[in-house]
Amino acid sequence: MILVVAGVGMSWALFFSPTWAQTYVSGRVITADGRVVASGALALEKGELHNNAFLVGGAIGSDGTFKIPLPSGGPWGLHVYSENYIYFPLQIQIAAGTDNDIPIILPVDGTPADNPRISNITFNKITNQVFQISMQVDDTDANLGPQMLAVDTKRFKSYRLVPKDGDIKDKKADFPNGEYLSPFIPVALDGEDLSGWLVVVADHQCSNGTIYDGAGQSVFKPAVAHTETLNCDIPGIWKSNFDKIYRFSQTQPGVLSGEQIAGNLLIDKMEQNADAVSIAYRFEGKTGSAELKLHCQENKILLEGPFRLADRSGDWVFSKLKNAKAALSGEKLFTDNCSVCHYADRKDRKVGPSLLGLFKNPLLPESGQAASEDNVRQRIINGGDKMPPFKHLKEEELRAIVNFLKTH
Numbered sequence: 045m046i047l048v049v050a051g052v053g054m055s056w057a058l059f060f061s062p063t064w065a066q067t068y069v070s071g072r073v074i075t076a077d078g079r080v081v082a083s084g085a086l087a088l089e090k091g092e093l094h095n096n097a098f099l100v101g102g103a104i105g106s107d108g109t110f111k112i113p114l115p116s117g118g119p120w121g122l123h124v125y126s127e128n129y130i131y132f133p134l135q136i137q138i139a140a141g142t143d144n145d146i147p148i149i150l151p152v153d154g155t156p157a158d159n160p161r162i163s164n165i166t167f168n169k170i171t172n173q174v175f176q177i178s179m180q181v182d183d184t185d186a187n188l189g190p191q192m193l194a195v196d197t198k199r200f201k202s203y204r205l206v207p208k209d210g211d212i213k214d215k216k217a218d219f220p221n222g223e224y225l226s227p228f229i230p231v232a233l234d235g236e237d238l239s240g241w242l243v244v245v246a247d248h249q250c251s252n253g254t255i256y257d258g259a260g261q262s263v264f265k266p267a268v269a270h271t272e273t274l275n276c277d278i279p280g281i282w283k284s285n286f287d288k289i290y291r292f293s294q295t296q297p298g299v300l301s302g303e304q305i306a307g308n309l310l311i312d313k314m315e316q317n318a319d320a321v322s323i324a325y326r327f328e329g330k331t332g333s334a335e336l337k338l339h340c341q342e343n344k345i346l347l348e349g350p351f352r353l354a355d356r357s358g359d360w361v362f363s364k365l366k367n368a369k370a371a372l373s374g375e376k377l378f379t380d381n382c383s384v385c386h387y388a389d390r391k392d393r394k395v396g397p398s399l400l401g402l403f404k405n406p407l408l409p410e411s412g413q414a415a416s417e418d419n420v421r422q423r424i425i426n427g428g429d430k431m432p433p434f435k436h437l438k439e440e441e442l443r444a445i446v447n448f449l450k451t452h
């Protein structure tokens with residue numbers, strides 16, 4: 045036993061460090077017409093959306109998923125491009141040290157004829173260790189935006205190309221048709237696999253045309269049917285008739301929480317009683333309420349009913365796009381992460397104190413701090429003297445472990 049204790053104490057850093065350091069943004073790109081895109085590009089700006097500080101990028105896989113490492117957390121502007129769909133900019137807030145799952149729903153591009161076009165993609169060797177990309181960009185309705193991008197999908201980088209005669213200060217101005225140049229890219233061109241590079245451009249109406257790889261081949265693959273069978277329940281990703289995306293989660297029987305993804309409507313309270321769902325919310329500083337009903341037809345799950353705000357009312361219709369991920373088992377997470385060192389079903393000490401009745405006592409066993417959810421969360425995230433930090437746990441995993449401990 046003593047040997048085991050010493051071993052665990054000394055080696056946890058080795059065991060745990062590889063996973064909790066890395067920050068990711070990941071997700072699956074689905075479409076407003078119920079499909080999954082099978083090709084496309086993503087580019088991320090550090091900080092505020094539309095500051096054009098492009099830094100990171102990646103590709104959308106043939107199953108619609110992406111997973112991109114980020115150098116830091118905080119605010120990022122995420123841009124998603126897939127041919128036949130409207131380009132989608134989104135301000136996101138990234139938690140460091142975890143995988144941030146961002147649902148993305150692309151609107152259908154109803155007017156593909158006005159899409160900007162790329163031609164003459166050239167990779168020019170500047171020195172042995174540096175190259176530059178040039179390409180021709182044309183737009184029939186001459187309203188190009190500032191996003192002319194090259195994405196290095198293997199190194200997860202993105203670069204913005206600017207007009208050959210120099211960048212335009214006002215990024216809301218229409219950019220000219222013509223030749224565009226990348227900055228000098230510190231990569232050796234000799235031996236570089238150009239199929240790992242993507243180029244994409246967008247105009248001010250959020251249209252993007254064909255996306256090409258560095259060898260000049262279109263990467264387009266038609267979107268595929270969304271095979272997920274939607275459950276007739278509330279937890280999951282929903283889209284409203286105001287074109288906003290929401291994530292609803294179950295917190296307790298009959299009690300839900302909801303968040304609007306990239307929007308300013310705040311859900312304060314959400315309750316379910318059989319097929320009736322009531323929501324209390326705030327929008328533009330005013331409080332509102334809604335009484336919705338869950339309707340389920342074959343793979344078409346709707347939540348609809350009247351909403352009221354101080355100065356307006358109307359109908360709210362949500363359609364479900366995605367199920368919630370399978371509910372996490374707090375017990376399994378506890379077994380996997382904590383049970384080497386803690387019992388939760390008996391009073392004995394293992395490596396650390398027993399966690400039986402943790403929230404039933406007023407104080408925490410070791411530190412003597414108040415037995416609050418916040419203190420327990422901080423302990424799990426930051427670890428202690430002989431307890432490793434669990435910074436890599438996702439918010440929902442942390443919540444599941446805390447809920448498990450509350451019932452013991």
Ligand code: HEC
Binds near residue numbers: 053
């Ligand atoms: C490698 C052993 C180890 C693992 C794994 C571990 N702990 Fe601990 N834990 C300890 C030790 C030892 C203490 C006593 C304080 C200290 O030395 O940090 C402790 C203390 C605690 C405390 C009491 C804190 C206080 O303020 O009194 C809580 C709560 C706790 N751990 C929860 C967890 C949870 C939940 C997990 C799993 C996510 C976990 N621990 C995983 C070793 C571990």
